[in-house]
Amino acid sequence: MAWTYLMDMDGVLVREEHLVPGADKLIEELGAKGIQFLVLTNNSIYTPRDLRARLRRTGLDVPETSIWTSALATAMFLDSQRPEGSAFVIGEAGLTTALHEIGYVLTDRDPDYVVLGETRTYSFTAITTAIRLVEGGARFIATNPDATGPSREGSLPATGSVAALIERATGHAPYFVGKPNPLMMRSALRSLGAHSEETLMIGDRMDTDVRSGLEAGLQTILVLSGISGADTAERFPYRPSRVIDSVADLVGQADDPFPDH
Numbered sequence: 001m002a003w004t005y006l007m008d009m010d011g012v013l014v015r016e017e018h019l020v021p022g023a024d025k026l027i028e029e030l031g032a033k034g035i036q037f038l039v040l041t042n043n044s045i046y047t048p049r050d051l052r053a054r055l056r057r058t059g060l061d062v063p064e065t066s067i068w069t070s071a072l073a074t075a076m077f078l079d080s081q082r083p084e085g086s087a088f089v090i091g092e093a094g095l096t097t098a099l100h101e102i103g104y105v106l107t108d109r110d111p112d113y114v115v116l117g118e119t120r121t122y123s124f125t126a127i128t129t130a131i132r133l134v135e136g137g138a139r140f141i142a143t144n145p146d147a148t149g150p151s152r153e154g155s156l157p158a159t160g161s162v163a164a165l166i167e168r169a170t171g172h173a174p175y176f177v178g179k180p181n182p183l184m185m186r187s188a189l190r191s192l193g194a195h196s197e198e199t200l201m202i203g204d205r206m207d208t209d210v211r212s213g214l215e216a217g218l219q220t221i222l223v224l225s226g227i228s229g230a231d232t233a234e235r236f237p238y239r240p241s242r243v244i245d246s247v248a249d250l251v252g253q254a255d256d257p258f259p260d261h
Contacts, residue, residue: 003257004194005030005037006068006185006218009051011204011226012247013039016150019058020225022248027060029254037066038188042144042178042208044071044117044159045092070143070178071095071117073187075102077177078141082112087141088133090126090162091117095143108133116166116174117143118159127166134170144178146208179208185216200257202247204228206236214238219258223247 007013013023030037039062041051048067055062071091075098078085086105089096095117096106114130134140140163147160163174178184189199196217203209204226210233213220222233225246233243242258244250250257 001198003035003255004189004192004199005035005254006188006199006201006213007037007039007247008201008203008205008209008226009039009041009055010043010150012202012223013060014055014058015226017054017058019060020246020248022246022251024059024061025251026247026254027062029251033255035254036192036194038068038192039066040068040179040184040188042070042146042184043149044069044074044095044143044178045119046094047097048072050094068188068191069094069098070184071098072191073184074115074117074141074143074177075099075104076187076190077183078102078104078113078115085112087111087113087115088130088138089115089117090119090122090130091115091143092119094118110136111138113141114138114166115141115143116159116163118149120156122157122162127162131166131169134166134172140166140170140172140174142174142176145176145180146178180212180215182212182216185212185218189216200241202250206232206238206240210236210240211238221250221257 048064052064071094079102084103088111142163145160146158148155149158200219201213202221210220220240222240222243
């Protein structure tokens with residue numbers, strides 16, 4: 001069987017801007033063997049070009065076309081639902097670029113959607129506008145449900161927290177596109193032309209990576225190089241297909257990642 005790899009970025013390939021040891025060797029092996037892969041992130045701030053540059057600084061050479069973000073998944077979803085529609089967007093270049101590329105008009109005048117993404121500077125004015133537009137009938141979409149994001153100083157409020165604020169004010173819950181929604185996985189598979197039964201998802205979180213992989217019908221691998229500890233998998237009602245210390249354990253066996261199966 002020729003496997004296709006979906007891999008979370010933070011905690012799997014990089015951790016706090018440093019390379020996870022062995023990640024570069026795995027990426028090289030996937031390329032050398034012609035194994036299709038996508039690097040996934042729920043973060044919608046950056047474009048694939050930005051993320052490619054960030055990964056290169058850590059020593060990882062990942063092509064732009066091999067990076068899949070919640071912003072790209074959101075754009076693909078909106079394009080399938082309402083082609084060439086309009087949206088009021090709270091977010092950064094990763095999200096606005098993805099929506100422009102599918103032909104969306106960004107406007108605060110009677111948009112089809114309010115689309116909430118990640119941003120470093122949430123504006124109270126923009127949030128107020130979003131609330132009034134949702135009250136007026138705009139459909140509410142959010143790129144991902146993560147409540148907080150990391151920074152050197154500590155936690156930052158992220159998309160999920162701001163979405164909760166808008167939901168509380170309007171009574172309308174958003175539709176989240178990113179993990180753990182399996183839609184994120186399915187959109188990634190569609191972009192590759194791959195099939196779920198021949199695809200695996202590598203992540204460091206049970207509640208997002210493993211869950212969304214499982215619900216999309218993929219084999220799943222939990223790595224212990226990020227959020228999860230050795231006992232984490234036992235606390236959930238579902239299990240990953242395999243638990244490994246880090247992606248270094250897959251080097252040399254990329255074409256047979258489940259040797260015991």
